[in-house]
Amino acid sequence: xxxxxxxxxxxxxxxxxxxxxxxxxxxxxxxxxxxxxxxxxxxxxxxxxxxxxxxxxxxxxxxxxxxxxxxxxxxxxxxxxxxxxxxxxxxxxxxxxxxxxxxxxxxxxxxxxxxxxxxxxxxxxxxxxxxxxxxxxxxxxxxxxxxxxxxxxxxxxxxxxxxxxxxxxxxxxxxxxxxxxxxxxxxxxxxxxxxxxxxxxxxxxxxxxxxxxxxxxxxx
Amino acid sequence: xxxxxxxxxxxxxxxxxxxxxxxxxxxxxxxxxxxxxxxxxxxxxxxxxxxxxxxxxxxxxxxxxxxxxxxxxxxxxxxxxxxxxxxxxxxxxxxxxxxxxxxxxxxxxxxxxxxxxxxxxxxxxxxxxxxxxxxxxxxxxxxxxxxxxxxxxxxxxxxxxxxxxxxxxxxxxxxxxxxxxxxxxxxxxxxxxxxxxxxxxxxxxxxxxxxxxxxxxxxx
Numbered sequence: 001x002x003x004x005x006x007x008x009x010x011x012x013x014x015x016x017x018x019x020x021x022x023x024x025x026x027x028x029x030x031x032x033x034x035x036x037x038x039x040x041x042x043x044x045x046x047x048x049x050x051x052x053x054x055x056x057x058x059x060x061x062x063x064x065x066x067x068x069x070x071x072x073x074x075x076x077x078x079x080x081x082x083x084x085x086x087x088x089x090x091x092x093x094x095x096x097x098x099x100x101x102x103x104x105x106x107x108x109x110x111x112x113x114x115x116x117x118x119x120x121x122x123x124x125x126x127x128x129x130x131x132x133x134x135x136x137x138x139x140x141x142x143x144x145x146x147x148x149x150x151x152x153x154x155x156x157x158x159x160x161x162x163x164x165x166x167x168x169x170x171x172x173x174x175x176x177x178x179x180x181x182x183x184x185x186x187x188x189x190x191x192x193x194x195x196x197x198x199x200x201x202x203x204x205x206x207x208x209x210x211x212x213x214x215x216x217x218x219x220x
Numbered sequence: 221x222x223x224x225x226x227x228x229x230x231x232x233x234x235x236x237x238x239x240x241x242x243x244x245x246x247x248x249x250x251x252x253x254x255x256x257x258x259x260x261x262x263x264x265x266x267x268x269x270x271x272x273x274x275x276x277x278x279x280x281x282x283x284x285x286x287x288x289x290x291x292x293x294x295x296x297x298x299x300x301x302x303x304x305x306x307x308x309x310x311x312x313x314x315x316x317x318x319x320x321x322x323x324x325x326x327x328x329x330x331x332x333x334x335x336x337x338x339x340x341x342x343x344x345x346x347x348x349x350x351x352x353x354x355x356x357x358x359x360x361x362x363x364x365x366x367x368x369x370x371x372x373x374x375x376x377x378x379x380x381x382x383x384x385x386x387x388x389x390x391x392x393x394x395x396x397x398x399x400x401x402x403x404x405x406x407x408x409x410x411x412x413x414x415x416x417x418x419x420x421x422x423x424x425x426x427x428x429x430x431x432x433x434x435x436x437x438x439x440x
Binding site: 108109110111113114156157160185186187188189191192194195196198199201202203205206208209210212215216217218219220 | 328329330331333334376377380405406407408409411412414415416418419421422423425426428429430432435436437438439440
């Protein structure tokens with residue numbers, strides 16, 4: 001199994017890359033618009049993994065090359081770069097699953113608010129930008145990237161997953177649950193994605209108002 | 221401390237009434253549009269409490285009378301009855317805090333969706349309907365009423381609280397935390413209420429798609 005983390009030099013990409021490297025044997029491809037930046041990130045991630053006794057083989061590529069080689073492609077970019085990023089890798093996604101963890105937010109006086117796109121959700125936006133035959137799954141939205149990247153921290157959190165392709169969704173859930181302490185819950189089709197994406201600004205506001213960091217969520 | 225549960229014959233009213241009766245010495249006033257219905261509910265609740273060895277004094281009233289006598293008034297009614305209910309008790313709210321747990325939802329093919337009112341949130345709608353000098357607090361939205369009402373069940377869940385009046389918000393949080401196993405988290409002013417209210421349809425969809433019941437949420 002090969003996972004590409006396009007935009008994998010950002011916080012969430014780093015966190016997921018380190019966790020999958022630690023907990024699985026998946027081949028991890030870190031992508032960036034600038035392949036040099038991707039290779040630099042790989043060097044840093046390998047250093048962190050080495051400190052934790054993990055001997056992982058990561059690779060850094062331009063986003064297109066990372067996507068081209070992978071079975072599952074994560075677009076770990078901010079919402080406002082999502083469509084551009086997907087369009088730049090669209091012809092490399094044949095046979096792959098595309099995963100969108102992006103959330104649109106705007107800052108208001110009271111805190112962050114979910115910025116719902118016209119498409120209904122950021123996941124729907126991703127699905128609109130991807131080729132028709134590429135299943136798009138929304139997942140990993142509300143994970144505290146800092147906690148993922150801190151390999152000494154125990155994860156005990158849920159991530160909510162939406163998607164219209166049931167088989168692809170199951171595959172992504174199973175990949176996610178390979179990360180120790182991470183549980184996935186199905187929230188149905190992409191039509192339900194807005195509520196899932198809305199959780200992220202809520203968690204950030206919660207953290208701020210209650211002076212706690214790296215807030216996660218567990219449903220029971 | 222006297223708490224009025226207007227619309228207290230419904231599921232959430234029952235759950236909160238039973239829990240406060242079990243865990244506190246607060247005087248609980250169950251309100252309904254029909255005082256006879258309120259008294260019937262009180263009889264049922266006292267029966268349940270008696271079975272659990274709790275000797276509680278509950279009282280049933282018309283909503284107006286319940287509100288008139290209480291320090292804190294909960295409007296435990298569906299969102300589409302909220303404004304009517306608040307208007308019917310508005311002149312009885314002097315010196316009280318009004319609490320709104322209501323959420324507007326609509327059913328779509330994929331599941332329940334949050335139905336955001338023009339006011340921005342149901343809590344904002346409640347604040348608009350209440351007299352200007354009555355602090356309005358949003359809380360208790362996402363509690364599984366069935367689990368609250370089952371006094372053998374252990375609650376281990378969070379409830380999110382919003383409100384513009386900091387002192388009133390602290391009072392409601394402290395009332396809520398008297399319920400064993402219930403923790404409150406501050407999410408700031410009413411301007412942040414929509415994200416809080418959106419959690420309820422998300423929890424209901426989660427329960428349906430993952431075949432679990434009485435889903436609660438914990439942030440950590």
